[in-house]
Amino acid sequence: QPITTDMATLTKEVKKFARDKKLEIETLKIKEEYRREFLGNVSHELKTPLFTVQGYILTLLDGAMEDKTIRKKYLQRAEKGVERLIYIVKDLDMITKLEVGDINIEPSRFNVVEVVQNVFDLLEMRAAKKNITLSFDTFYKQPIFVLADQDKIQQVITNLVMNSIKYGKTGGTTEIGIENLVDNKVIIRVTDNGEGIEKQNISRLFERFYRVDKSGARSEGGSGLGLAIVKHIIESHNEKIYVESEFGVGSEFSFTLEKAK
Ligand code: ADP
Numbered sequence: 001q002p003i004t005t006d007m008a009t010l011t012k013e014v015k016k017f018a019r020d021k022k023l024e025i026e027t028l029k030i031k032e033e034y035r036r037e038f039l040g041n042v043s044h045e046l047k048t049p050l051f052t053v054q055g056y057i058l059t060l061l062d063g064a065m066e067d068k069t070i071r072k073k074y075l076q077r078a079e080k081g082v083e084r085l086i087y088i089v090k091d092l093d094m095i096t097k098l099e100v101g102d103i104n105i106e107p108s109r110f111n112v113v114e115v116v117q118n119v120f121d122l123l124e125m126r127a128a129k130k131n132i133t134l135s136f137d138t139f140y141k142q143p144i145f146v147l148a149d150q151d152k153i154q155q156v157i158t159n160l161v162m163n164s165i166k167y168g169k170t171g172g173t174t175e176i177g178i179e180n181l182v183d184n185k186v187i188i189r190v191t192d193n194g195e196g197i198e199k200q201n202i203s204r205l206f207e208r209f210y211r212v213d214k215s216g217a218r219s220e221g222g223s224g225l226g227l228a229i230v231k232h233i234i235e236s237h238n239e240k241i242y243v244e245s246e247f248g249v250g251s252e253f254s255f256t257l258e259k260a261k
Contacts, residue, residue: 041209045088045223053081091225094155095208098232105236109260110150111143112188116176119157127165127174134161137177144178145260146186152233153257159226160190160253166222167251168194185239185256193250202243206231230255 056078064070097103120134127134146153157176164174177189197205197212204210209224234241234255245251 038208041224042092045209046085049081049084049088053078053085056081088223088225091223091229094229095225095232098229098236103236105149105152105233107147107149107237109145109147112146112153112178112186112257113142113144115150115154116157116178116188118154119161120176122158123161123165126162130165130168131171132165132168133173135173135175137175144180144186146257147260148237148239148257149233152237156230156233156255157188157190159230162222163226163253164190164192164194164251168192172250180259181256184259186259187254187256189252189254191250191252196247196249196251197243197245198247202245205243206241 056074060071060074060078064074094103116136120136124134161174161176168174172193175189175191177191179187179189181187201212205212206227208228210228211224230253231241237257239256239258241253241255243251243253
């Protein structure tokens, strides 16, 4: 490179260099902050179920093991805690891969009606425990073909239906509707008549680890990552996700997909 002799140019270059470096440092700081916050959230999420499992094991070792019925009950509860830990770790793995861009969207042509049916079959028992009816509101008894990553879309629908059960009222209903839109898209809606979400919380729902109810008193613990995963998957498809909710009345989550020929 030629040596700059012009003082004005030199000053300009030095200033630009300093500005670039400052920007670089700022970016690194933000990344570091993000990483620290993420780790903090992760350990927080893991702590509750870990302590629960430890609690049951300690009680068993303390003598509860002698009683056959108590033994079984505590072992079942410990197992539930481990199950929850597995869910959290799976979600963490998924969100990390999605954020790093380590996951490929592999579109194929598939029947979305069948996928909804799969999800219903898998979650029927869970819904029944809360006396929630899963209903497939569609006049399309015929297949609807879309172009998307089938496994990921099944995960999206699973997360949304799971939430509608978790935050649904006992005796309530979750309804799925699929509608054809004009511009080569379909829209899939998951509607519940559950607890609903207050307006001021709606914009933050898709953030990682965000929960409306922050108390540990929640009977249904997730990872707080379900909707962040949903949003990532839908956006990686270049599609859109919407939420409408009324506190005390219910919620509707909907997203678009590309129709297949
Ligand atoms: P998680 O369910 O594990 O807490 P999510 O990311 O799936 O995490 O959801 C984030 C939050 O959004 C939930 O904690 C809940 O407060 C709220 N939420 C999600 N779906 C619904 C729903 N169908 N009805 C009411 N609130 C909901």
